[in-house]
Amino acid sequence: xxxxxxxxxxxxxxxxxxxxxxxxxxxxxxxxxxxxxxxxxxxxxxxxxxxxxxxxxxxxxxxxxxxxxxxxxxxxxxxxxxxxxxxxxxxxxxxxxxxxxxxxxxxxxxxxxxx
Amino acid sequence: xxxxxxxxxxxxxxxxxxxxxxxxxxxxxxxxxxxxxxxxxxxxxxxxxxxxxxxxxxxxxxxxxxxxxxxxxxxxxxxxxxxxxxxxxxxxxxxxxxxxxxxxxxxxxxxxxxx
Numbered sequence: 340x341x342x343x344x345x346x347x348x349x350x351x352x353x354x355x356x357x358x359x360x361x362x363x364x365x366x367x368x369x370x371x372x373x374x375x376x377x378x379x380x381x382x383x384x385x386x387x388x389x390x391x392x393x394x395x396x397x398x399x400x401x402x403x404x405x406x407x408x409x410x411x412x413x414x415x416x417x418x419x420x421x422x423x424x425x426x427x428x429x430x431x432x433x434x435x436x437x438x439x440x441x442x443x444x445x446x447x448x449x450x451x452x453x454x
Numbered sequence: 455x456x457x458x459x460x461x462x463x464x465x466x467x468x469x470x471x472x473x474x475x476x477x478x479x480x481x482x483x484x485x486x487x488x489x490x491x492x493x494x495x496x497x498x499x500x501x502x503x504x505x506x507x508x509x510x511x512x513x514x515x516x517x518x519x520x521x522x523x524x525x526x527x528x529x530x531x532x533x534x535x536x537x538x539x540x541x542x543x544x545x546x547x548x549x550x551x552x553x554x555x556x557x558x559x560x561x562x563x564x565x566x567x568x569x
Contacts, residue, residue, distance in 0.1 A: 340514075371556045373556075373557065380563075380565070381562075382560040382561065382563055383498065383560055385557050385558070388556070390556075428497060428498065432556065439485075439486045439503075440551070440556075441500055441503055442488070442500075442549070443500065444497045444498045444499075444500075445497065446496070446497045447496070449495075
């Protein structure tokens with residue numbers, strides 16, 4: 340089955356700096372890669388996602404890149420703010436049969452933005 | 455996007471008793487729902503895929519007789535933790551995917567404490 344790895348496990352950055360989180364996946368059939376932000380005790384919230392037919396996607400301060408050949412994908416947050424502090428999870432899924440495909444999560448990165 | 459409601463949000467039970475957690479899709483007919491477990495400072499681990507009108511599919515290492523899943527309607531899936539023990543204490547969260555896109559939506563989660 341799919342295995343998703345994520346690095347680093349913890350990340351501290353100064354406010355205004357950039358944060359980068361990297362993930363790898365094992366199943367070459369995976370073609371949908373979401374990123375979730377989870378605050379303590381709350382449900383995960385989707386922040387951005389990318390499909391395998393796209394190499395890069397950007398939404399304001401957040402961008403995601405995908406290298407399907409290497410099975411790598413990364414999250415980039417620019418101009419970080421204290422409210423970006425949370426745990427971030429990458430994930431992978433086979434999206435062909437969208438309603439039925441399970442989403443497998445990476446181990447998570449705890450991001451702290453220092454004011 | 456889909457609205458997912460999960461209850462209860464918190465429950466404390468005595469060791470040896472059973473606890474039922476409900477997950478409702480409020481605006482979408484979900485033929486498939488997913489149940490995850492999250493221990494403190496860890497990732498979301500998929501427990502099982504709940505299929506409406508048929509048996510759930512459990513991930514490797516998850517005891518199907520301990521974690522009973524019922525998905526009797528297109529809007530409700532339940533997870534029953536039977537004969538709960540302190541090691542079952544965790545954050546349980548359900549999820550479903552909208553047919554129209556591949557985003558996964560999550561319930562609020564249930565914090566289970568077994569004493």
